[in-house]
Amino acid sequence: MILLQEAQDDLRIQAIASSCPTSPEFLSLVNKACAMYMRRGDFIGTVADIFVCVANGCFVAPRYVGKIRRINVCNRAVDVENGWWRFMKSSSANHSWENWRGADCGPNLQDRGSKPVFQDIMGDGRLIRAYPRANKDVGKTIQIFGTDNNGQTLMTRNPDDTWDQGITLTLAKPFVSSTTFVRSIDYVIKDPTELPVDCYAYNAAADVLEELAHYEPSETKPEYSSYFLNIRWPTCGTGSIQPNCCSSKRGVLMRIKLKFIPAKVPTDVLPIDNTDVLAYMIQAVKAAESGNFEELNKWQAMAVKEGNLELNDAIPDEQFAASNNVLGPSVWQNQCF
Secondary structure (H helix, E strand, O other), X not given: OEEHHHHHHOHHHHHHHOOOOOXXXXXXXXXXXXXXXXXXXXXXXXXXXXXXXXXXXXXEOOXXXXXXEEEEEOOEEEEEEOHHHHHOOOOOOOOOHHHHOOOOOOXXXXXXXXXXXXXXXXXXXXXXXXXXXXXXXXXXXEEEEEEOOOOOEOEXXXXXXXXXXXXXXXXXXXXXXXXXXXXXXXXXXXXXXXXXXXXXXXXXXXXXXXXXXXXXXXXXXXXXXXXXXXXXXXXXXXXXEOOOOOOOEEEEEEEEEEOOOOOOOOOOEEOXXXXXXXXXXXXHHHHHHOOOHHHHHHHXXXXXXXXXXXXXXXXXXXXXXXXXXXXXXXXXXXXXX
């Protein structure tokens, strides 16, 4: 992996960027280069395997998860479907009601959009509490947009009798609490902080804190991918199927594409782990911003070629499983997963 500091210290990258390595211009070029490169393939450093817990068939991915490529439950592959899966015609061979209600419950992972918290508010009568971990974060704010117990939009009345959408929590020690009950959260706007901020729904009737999110310092508009795992859980090692599919917490293995998270401080890790690729992509960004699309295509093609060579060196073709009939009869195609 490459740290931002290493890119700042690289003399070739400094020369290509033509800006001070500690300047906002240099940081912007590096981040744009990384973001552009990540959209062009699943290269070394852009994918990872994670093990997550699924509760009642639903889970919200951590901040660093961009998209889920594959999922494995007890050594059984499960299809990953996008949001269109729920709207496919029932006559489709792969999405019929028979498959949906078949012996394996039509196992698939369905994309359910994004959320600003990793757990929904679990009922009425909940206040929102935020706990800062650093004294320097006292006075910073978190704005919450959503609905109250009555299903009405959260609003704030100003001293001049005007109204603003949402409510604002000004961080304080040991915590700050909303003054109104919140039933759902649509989105959140947060000030950058020194340390993470822990957010909970406070069940006033039961005097219980229920986890909502733990926001990282650089998060300003938290957004996490959410999914529904439709499957009857197999009992590992026995081959039997548990009939109630989503009744408890389960652990599943996933291969994910990382989300691009901009680097901000020298110790941040860059998703490009190859200085040659980073140099090419910075030149591609500069070409795009100057409107020279011929140069853009040249430099990004060189970066993708270098990334493919690196990928082939790390994971050679002979280590892939060859699958027949992927592209039709008598056609062979190597598959990564």
